[in-house]
Amino acid sequence: MGLSSGDGTRMKVVTGDAGYVLEDVPHLSDYIADLPTYPNPLRSNPAYAVVKQYFVHVDDTVPQKVVVHKDGPRGIHFRRAGPRQQVYFETDEVHACIVTCGGLCPGLNTVIREIVCGLNYMYGVTKILGIDGGYRGFYSKNTITLNPKVVNDIHKRGGTILGTSRGGHDTMKIVDSIQDRGINQVYIIGGDGTQKGASVIYEEIRQRGLKVAVAGIPKTIDNDIPVIDKSFGFDTAVEEAQRAINAAHVEAESVENGIGVVKLMGRYSGFIAMYATLASRDVDCCLIPESPFFLEGKGGLYEFIEKRLKENGHMVIVIAEGAGQDLVAESLQSNQQDASGNRLLQDVGLWISHKIRDHFARQQKMGITLKYIDPTYMIRAVPSNASDNVNCTLLAQSAVHGAMAGFTGFTVGLVNTRHTYIPFNRVTERQNKVVITDRMWARLLSSTNQPSFLVLKDGVEEAKEGEEPSFLRSKNGVEEAKEKKGLDVREA
Numbered sequence: 001m002g003l004s005s006g007d008g009t010r011m012k013v014v015t016g017d018a019g020y021v022l023e024d025v026p027h028l029s030d031y032i033a034d035l036p037t038y039p040n041p042l043r044s045n046p047a048y049a050v051v052k053q054y055f056v057h058v059d060d061t062v063p064q065k066v067v068v069h070k071d072g073p074r075g076i077h078f079r080r081a082g083p084r085q086q087v088y089f090e091t092d093e094v095h096a097c098i099v100t101c102g103g104l105c106p107g108l109n110t111v112i113r114e115i116v117c118g119l120n121y122m123y124g125v126t127k128i129l130g131i132d133g134g135y136r137g138f139y140s141k142n143t144i145t146l147n148p149k150v151v152n153d154i155h156k157r158g159g160t161i162l163g164t165s166r167g168g169h170d171t172m173k174i175v176d177s178i179q180d181r182g183i184n185q186v187y188i189i190g191g192d193g194t195q196k197g198a199s200v201i202y203e204e205i206r207q208r209g210l211k212v213a214v215a216g217i218p219k220t221i222d223n224d225i226p227v228i229d230k231s232f233g234f235d236t237a238v239e240e241a242q243r244a245i246n247a248a249h250v251e252a253e254s255v256e257n258g259i260g261v262v263k264l265m266g267r268y269s270g271f272i273a274m275y276a277t278l279a280s281r282d283v284d285c286c287l288i289p290e291s292p293f294f295l296e297g298k299g300g301l302y303e304f305i306e307k308r309l310k311e312n313g314h315m316v317i318v319i320a321e322g323a324g325q326d327l328v329a330e331s332l333q334s335n336q337q338d339a340s341g342n343r344l345l346q347d348v349g350l351w352i353s354h355k356i357r358d359h360f361a362r363q364q365k366m367g368i369t370l371k372y373i374d375p376t377y378m379i380r381a382v383p384s385n386a387s388d389n390v391n392c393t394l395l396a397q398s399a400v401h402g403a404m405a406g407f408t409g410f411t412v413g414l415v416n417t418r419h420t421y422i423p424f425n426r427v428t429e430r431q432n433k434v435v436i437t438d439r440m441w442a443r444l445l446s447s448t449n450q451p452s453f454l455v456l457k458d459g460v461e462e463a464k465e466g467e468e469p470s471f472l473r474s475k476n477g478v479e480e481a482k483e484k485k486g487l488d489v490r491e492a
Contacts, residue, residue: 011423019073022061025402025410025421028088028213031206035406037086041123048122056082062418064227078227081398081412081419083122088406089184089213091124096403097183098146099131099138100160101190101197105221106236107384107392108189109154109161114396115187116151122397123404129183130161135197136168138177155389158381169197175204178212185213185403191220192428195411199424202409213403216411217395218427221380224269226432227422228413232392234272236385237265241276244375245316249282251371252314259305259315259356259370263349265379266320269433273320274444284308284315285450287352289322290434291441293453295355302359304451309366317352321376324348349374394419 012024029035040055042048061077068075098115100108112130119125130144131137144150144162154161178186178201188198195216202214218225223234241264248260264273270288277286285304287293294300308315328346353372360368384392391414398412398419410421434441436454445452 011425016074019075020077021073021075022077022079023423023426024079025423026202026206026408028211028406028408031209032211035088035211037088038090040083040085040087040404041091042083043085045122054083055085056080058084062415062420064415066416078415078420078422079407081402081421083401084405087123087404089404094119094123094125094185094404095127095129095181095183096125096185096187097129097131097143097178097181098162098187099134099189100162100164100219101134101188101194102164102166102219103191103221104159104164104380105219105231105233106158106240106380106382107232107388108159108164108219109151109157110384110389110392111189111217111219111232111396112146112160112162113151113155114393115400116146117148118397118400120148122400129181133163134165134168135170135174135194136165137163139170139173140168143181155392156383158383166193169200171197171200171204174201175208175210178205179208179210184211185215187215187217187399187403189217189219191218192225192431194219195225195424196428198411199409199428202424206409213406213408214410215399215403215408216424216427217399218411218413221272222266222269223271224267224431224433225413225427226430227426228415229417230391230414232388232395233384234275234388235391236382236388237272237379238275238279239385240379240382241272241375242280244373244378245276245280245282245318248316248371248373249280249314252316255369256313257309257366257368258313259309259317259368261317261319261349261353261356261370261372263319263321263347263372263374263376265376267322267345268431270320270323271432271434273318273323274434274440277318278444278447280316280318281447282316283318284312284448285317286444286448287317287319287323288434288436289320289325291323291436291453292326293324295327295359299451299453301451301453302356305356306366309368319349319352321345321348324352347374 014022014024048054060080062080064076096119098112116128128146130146132141132144198214198216205212218231220231221233221237223231225231244262248262252258252260266272268289270290273286273288277283295302328351349372353370357370395412402421407421409424411427413422
């Protein structure tokens with residue numbers, strides 16, 4: 001086996017036979033010499049004593065890809081999450097803190113609850129703080145004392161009892177606060193921007209040589225974090241989106257030529273819209289950021305709407321918030337950003353509703369009745385459902401086991417249904433997006449029977465098997481296709 005260290009993110013890479021690669025996470029012993037170890041308290045915990053093979057073997061790893069060829073390399077693996085025989089913190093030594101950052105997401109309170117209960121019930125930890133109001137709470141707000149009694153019922157509520165915010169990341173002030181308070185385990189719940197911040201905090205802690213474990217729990221309702229199977233809150237979001245889609249369908253079905261438009265979350269990734277469409281079966285057209293579409297002309301959205309109305313007398317359109325941003329009029333576009341650095345998007349649902357109304361008013365071929373529904377904040381604010389609650393519990397417990405075992409600078413996540421420890425840089429290097437030349441998107445197209453919009457007027461360019469058309473790989477792909485053939489793919 002070979003070992004090599006990574007770049008500034010300090011990712012450890014272990015290589016083995018047959019193309020085996022382990023992208024390992026840092027450990028406190030990497031930069032602090034002669035750390036003592038202690039028997040895991042779970043050995044004497046009656047709840048776990050009866051569980052065979054409860055402790056994870058030191059060499060257990062999880063492959064990133066499970067579909068392989070017989071002669072292919074074994075590929076990239078991640079360290080399997082779970083309790084170890086030895087821990088690097090004594091029970092009385094642990095002083096943990098929990099912080100939630102970024103936007104709301106179903107399941108935040110469940111993760112908080114299970115970190116607290118996991119630390120207390122499994123490892124006997126009693127000193128646990130909640131950081132109020134995101135990263136800036138480390139240096140500008142009071143802390144909240146957490147224990148199992150305080151968090152007992154919080155999983156039944158939406159939002160986060162700790163409060164949250166965007167931005168406010170000041171590395172030196174945060175690490176100074178961690179050091180001054182004597183905190184030695186930091187649990188950070190948030191999306192890719194938050195995990196980038198957690199990585200910087202870990203690097204500063206390592207630079208100072210502090211015995212502090214930093215564990216991230218990835219949170220994004222859009223499911224746009226790479227490597228992991230899915231993020232917590234996603235199942236709840238898809239389930240809650242059904243209410244809006246059902247309402248749009250009832251409205252559309254109840255009138256002649258009724259159209260229901262539902263805008264769902266998905267700034268850069270259309271997973272919620274795609275899965276909600278597949279789950280509903282009432283959706284006629286799903287529009288996502290990864291799949292450019294056009295309005296006018298043969299094969300365009302207007303033509304499809306007219307065709308579907310003639311066939312069924314009504315239709316439902318689901319559009320992700322980041323879809324069609326290139327089609328929004330230049331006068332409405334803005335380069336403003338929120339405190340997390342995300343570009344502020346225009347309301348594409350409202351925009352496309354106006355465009356559809358205007359188009360049919362100009363055509364004067366058929367009268368339509370259009371209802372627009374935006375359930376965004378209703379979906380974000382609900383408590384997590386049963387499957388997400390289970391997912392949140394396992395993520396929280398995995399994070400606790402990892403920190404107690406001395407791992408640091410890692411994010412927990414489900415990879416091929418197994419919980420793993422993933423280096424920070426792997427979950428922040430890019431965003432997970434729907435691959436529109438993949439089978440899942442093909443399944444949606446066959447379900448809705450909508451145009452793919454991959455082939456523009458007169459067949460400008462088709463996707464080769466297994467790859468995206470070149471105009472989708474370009475930032476301004478639709479414009480590129482227009483320039484090639486002199487087509488106006490925006491509007492006539």
